[in-house]
Amino acid sequence: MNLPPLHQDFILHFGEMGSRWGINRTVGQIYALLFLSEEPLNAETITDALSISRSNTSMGLKELQSWNLVRLRHKPGDRRDYFTTPDDLWEIVRTLVAERRKREIDPTLSTLRELEMRGPGGDAYAEARIAELRELIEMMTQFHDEMSRMETERLVQLMTMGRRLGGLLDTAQKMKIWGKS
Template sequence: MTPTQQAFVLHFGEMGSRWGINRTVGQVYALLFLSSAPLNAEGITTALGISRSNTSMALKELQAWNLVRLRHLPGDRRDHFTTPDDLWEIVRTLVAERRKREIDPTLTVLRELEMQGPSGDDYADARIGELRELIEMMTTFHDEMERLETERLVQLLTMGRKLGALLDKVPGMRRKTTEKDA
């Protein structure tokens, strides 16, 4: 690996724990992401200096997250792995998987709690309702963004300040001011 590749792989390993995955999974993903050709488990193990079992477990976890693709190369019986070429596909997959694992179960619990009726603690009931409404609003927004073609999504994301300025013209809509604005 080049020094740049090594720095990227090490960073992803460190960030993995902050993202809820272990260091090895982050490093394996980073290596595959930077690789111009699919890699087999032996190549991954050698490149990262990790055990074959760690490589195997990391690949299984990445496959469960739909972040790596299994590839078969002509004349080679070994499994090879790669990441999608399209960065937007990767981001969409990450968001969908995190939603499935974290947001949807929380929303289910909040709805179940509300369906049980008043708990006797008006403040707690109100907070649960507010949180459910916020998460539903966010998931509805995500659903709408997911339906957009990538080109349209890129256009929307690059609008930034223009979108804020447009909303400033809507009565009752004000931007949150920050230190940058001062």
């Protein structure tokens, strides 16, 4: 990579983290490069910057598009496709959460519901654990739905208030005003 050290370190780290998040290392590196770039980049520039094959670049960009994490851009007089990431970090986070939910949480929730609909299977403990897990996941998805409808400014306020509320609950519990006594 013929990039500044800051870029290189970020891109390499993002590639390593990508593999832990369930995406290909190269896909993580492509995303990191686009994330740091002020201007949209074409596939040739990405290929050269990361010293990867053109086919890896193409497959990586397709995967990032399937996750709705990159935007396709065109430049006047240039027939090539250019790619960029959203400027709004909250949009990126919301997209990641929504995509992970669609790919991981929703299928699990469907399976848990199907298992419960089978009726008594002779293992009351397992049935209760499945029901408990389904209820927790449903609560989390309802919370996600509410948060995803919220404007970014309100969401930031809520998160800031959440930290304060945690401290307030700790104080109230110590004073035996609220909670277990």
